[in-house]
Structure formats: structure tokens, C-alpha cells
Amino acid sequence: MNDWTNSANMNSNFDFAEKPRTPALPFILCVLLFCLYAPAALGQTAELTAAEVIEQHDNLYDGDTAVIDYRLILIDRRSRQRERNLRMYSKDYGEDARSLSQFDSPADIRGTAYLNYDWDDPDADDDSWLYLPSLQRVKRIATSDTSDSFLGSDFTYADINGLETSWYDYSFFNESEVVDGQDCWVIDIVAKPEFREKAEDATGYSRLRTWIRKDNFLQQRAQAWELRGNRIKFFNSSDIEQIDGIWTIKRMQVITTRNGRQEHASVLQVEDVSYNVELADELFTTENMQRGLD
């Protein structure tokens, strides 16, 4: 949960959590199905449990392949901004997925590449490699502590990858709240006692609250309470649109606060996105990471 990437299609790139994937359907069929089922779905939304809402959110279709250009802006407490630009390729292989991220700027990380094989088997660790242009060497890396910061931003790897939904209990804090003109469920997320330690280690959070839109099951905003330092993080989505039939959040923001004051903030913007394009398997290899060829 708290899966920003499900909406912005990074889910298929760094997906540590086990996520069932819907099969690919032609765009027109998706529209037809929506037209057929939307009234029923809308009529049924009031009957969904909090867990069912989360499951619907988790199962959103994000394309079988994607090429996304991201702009990540880091803002410190003095409003100084730093920026990272990267291009992410992703491809589904049945229930598994592979992704390649190539960093474009700033200059001293240009050419850095991160390759990830995400296995559906929950007992199988991801395979991850990092290419460092300064060493001109590909290096296998162990799974990062998922509560670590992603590229120095306020997003953690857990925020980017999504959570293991089976570890948590879900309850409605509010069954209807209008946010930015959208009616949302407000759901509290707390780890189950038997998974609490694992969940806290993986996320660094003691609890979360999420606002899920009733029209498309996208996450509109969220709040996360960190275990340490009296910090709370505020997540917000905006600039949401359908691209190639796939709901896409084009702007995601997180503000980290401490004792009620903003400490740091990050904005992840989608600059360009293409879904279901042809991507060669050779793209997702360690050899390709080192090469300057497309």
C-alpha cells in the first residue's frame, strides 16, 4: 500500500511487494468494460470493505511495458532545489517484471544505471545491479533497506515499490471525504501484530492513512507516521490523467515534517510516458547497462 508507483507505473519497475497483475487488454476493451461495469462498480463502492478498496487499488492496470521520463526535485528547508532526471523502462514477464533506470542528470551521475528483476515468488529476492560510470563496472547489489531514501528524496524504496498488503489491517477512518473535488475513502493502515516488526523494518513507519479515489481507485493523498524523530510525511498526487487508457499520476509530492514544521520535500514529475511499447529483452541485461547503444 501507499503505492504511488501503481498509478505512475513505477510499480512494475521496483515491485518488491507481491502484486497480482491484470492481463493486458486492448484499450477499447478496457473502455467497454469500464462502461459496462462502472455503474455497477459505482453502485457497489459503498459496499466495499477497506481491504477490498486496497485490493482494487493494488490491482490497477499499469501497462505491460512502459517508458517513463521522471524529474525528481529535492527541496530543503531553505527552499534550495536539487534535481535528478532519469528514464525508466519496464516490462512484464508474466507475473515477474524487469526494469532498467538510466540517470540523465546531474552530470556526476549521468550514465548510472539500475537494473532490477522483480520475481513474483515471495521467497525470491529481487536481482539488482548497479552500473557506476566512474568505475565503468556493473555491480550486483543486495536489496536495499527499503526504508532508505530513494535517490536522496523523501520517497523511500518502500514508498516507490509498494508494501506487502498481507501484512496490514485496514479500516475506514472516513468513508467519504472530498479532496480536490474527488470523493475518497480514507483508510487507516496498521501492521498486523505478527508482521509488525517486519513491516516497521521495511517501511520505517508506525502507521499510515490513505485517501483512495472512488472513481478510479487511485491514491489521492496519504500520511505516514515515522517510527523515529516525531516525523510525519504528507503525500499528495496531482496532475492525474489517462494516458493510453491508463490512469497516470504525473505529479507526486511528499513533504517530511518534524514537530509540525517542514523539514524537506520532494516532487516526482512524469515528463513523458509511453505504455505498451515494444522493448527488447536485451535492454534488461547487465551487458546493456554498460553500453552506449539504445
Add this chain to the structure above:
Amino acid sequence: MIPPGANAQDDFFSNLEVDAGSRTNPDSPFSILGWVTQEMSYSYEQPDPPFSRTERQLSQIEASLFAQFDWQASDTLSFRFSGKAYHDAIYDFEDDTPFTSSERDLFRTRTEVRDFYLEKSFENGLYLKAGHQIQAWGFAEYLRVTDLINTEDQYTFGQQDLEDLRLQVPAVQLSYSIEDWVLDGVATYHAGYNDMAPDGDEFDQFIGLRQPDWLIDRKDPDNDSEIFLRASTHYADGDIQIVAGEFNNNQLSLDGISRVKSVSPIFHFSQERMQALGMAANRVQGSWLVFGELGLHRNTPVMPLETQDFLRIDGWQERNRVLSVLGVEYNGFTNTLLSLEVDNIHTRGEVSNLGVERNQTSFGTRLYWTGWNERVQLLSVWNKLADDQGYLTRLSIDYDWSDNLKFGLLWVDYSADRNSFYSAFRNNDMLQLNARFSFQR
């Protein structure tokens, strides 16, 4: 939109203003990037003569410019060119400066061609990379068991930047994939040997031979060509590489001494021809990465004991050696990466008349930590050299003022007792301030 810094609860969900940014076009066929670096070093120990510097003093005021140009000519063809230029102003001062003419000639102003190659992929799956390039193989950090191709920058031990550790060599690489395996073949020509500090410099490896009228001769190898082969694959949670090569040792060794009884003997150095066969593997388990290498190096030159003068006249002895590495990395602590590597060199055959132990064990540790949303990076390295030859400690702290501007502090400490081969360098401890401005289009 509201400016950052507001306190109200609801404000934290409101959109922040961000700069428009100056994003490069990732689809552009051309790109250029680089950086300008200024380094200022103070050496706070006093080397003994005959090193040129024998006082505590400012030892470096070096500015450098690195630039890299890439051209993606098509989906299957690309070119890269990069180079670096240096100017060390410390050699501009004429008064009371101890530096030798060799140091001034080499270090005051120099330029280097770094990468200069083309890459081409073919429809049949073959990949070609030809030109001046780096080929970094294996997984070990400190002992080169399977990482045999590139020469090294040994102008300053332990002080180089990461991108300066390996030096490009003229080479041709051909690669081909069969099932899950990738086969690489690399041939080099005129690759040369490690860059070594000049006469009188504080890292001069020939300092013990800098006697009046003593001559040092460096011979070209008999065979300037080298060949390396590699087969590599991935398995569940790990990678394997198998490497073989026939090559010239990148480190010069004594080939013999002529005119021994004269006042001007000649010390002949050359690159020994060697063969190697080795394997590297790694495996991930959770937050742990374990890696190892094992290799056989044939005809490695080994220095005789100091008392074995008659052996030294004929040059160093050749021995077969078994090299092994075992290391771990752990990244379970927030924003922290820890690593430990233990290396061993086992020399086969007769060793009683050699200047090394049968087994030489060394180890290195590294800690990398980032903080304040990666504005601050701390890197700590500690190496214990084999045979109690000494220690090297390195600590660097870097601060990202902005995306383009970075400031850093570097400290390097060398420890060795007077009986150690490295004792000559034990007084090269230094403290450095540096700044880097990077650019790209």
C-alpha cells in the same frame, strides 16, 4: 501553490512551487558533460631525503578539467571521447621549491586522452567495442585476481578519485551471448604499465635507486599484445565470471642489473609475461552480498630477499601464485553500506630466498554513509597491507552545495614501519580541500 515552510496541517498537502528546471533531452544523439575540479593539499609530515619534498608544506594546488563527449550515431553505433587536463600551480613557484625537473615536467601541466572508442552491435548479436577503453572485470575491490586488463594510476597511492583508478588501454572487445552466458574476448596492444611517479616525487617507487650515476632502464615487452577471455552468467541471487588471459604484468619488475661492479650500474626493468586463470562469483541474501575470487597467476615476478644480491642481479624470480578473495557487503543500516574484503596471495615453489611470505594476507574495510537527503557523503577506507607492511587510511567527506557544485575534504594517512617496503611513503600523509563544478548539455 504555497511556498515551502508553512506550518498548517492542510498546507502540507498543497502543491509546492518548483523551478522549471533545465532538463537535457534524453533522446538527443549528442551529449557533453564534464567538471572542473580544484584541489589543494597540505602534506603535514616530513619525508626523508632523497625525496624532493622534505618539509611540511602545501604540496598541491591542482586544477583539472574533465570533459566527455558522446555521439549516438544510430541505434547500433555510438562513439565516446573523453579527456582530462591538469595544471598544478604548486610547480609554478620558483622560489625555495624543492621539486625536481621530472616532477615539474610531468605534473605542472599535462593532458590525457581517456575514453576514445566506438561501439557497434550487429544483427547476429555480436557486439564490438574498439579503442581506448576500460574493461573492469571481477568483483574484488583491492586484489586484482580477474581484473587484469587495465593499468593503474600510481602517481599517488590512495588519493585518486574513483574515476582515475583504472587507466584506459587500447583494446578491442568482442562479445556474444549464448543462452544465459556472455562470452567476451578482449585483445590489447601496447597497453603499457602502471603510471608511476617521477624522479624524487614523494611516491617515487624507484626512490631507493636514485643514486648519482645509477641508471634505470625500462625495456619494452617482447610481446606488446595481450589476450583475455571471459565467460559470465547469472544464477539465482548471484553472478559468475570465468576469466583467462595471457598478458604483460602491469607492474614493472627487475629484469637484471648490468655493469654491477661499475660506479654506474644499470637496473633493467620490464613487464613480465604472465598467464592467469580465475573465477569470480557473488551471491546475495537479503541485505548481504558475499563475493569471492580465486585465480592462478603463472610467472609472477617476486622480489628476492635483500640479502640475496646474487639473485637480484639476475632479476626477480618467477613464481606461480594462487590468489584468493573473500568479501562481504552489508546495507541493512539506513543509508549505509559496509564492506570487508580479505585477500590472500599464496606463492608456490621455493620461497625461502624471496622477500615475501608463503601466504600474504591483507584486508580492507569500507564504510559509505549518506545523510541529509544525500547532501553529505562520507567514505571511510582502511587497508591493512600484507606481511605487516603497513596500513592505509582514507576518509573523505563531500557536501553537495547544489547539483553542480560540490565541496570536499580528504584525509589520507600512511603507516608503515621502517622495515616495510612501503616505509618510504609513510610520511606522505595529507589533508586536502577540493571543490568540483560540473556541467552538461
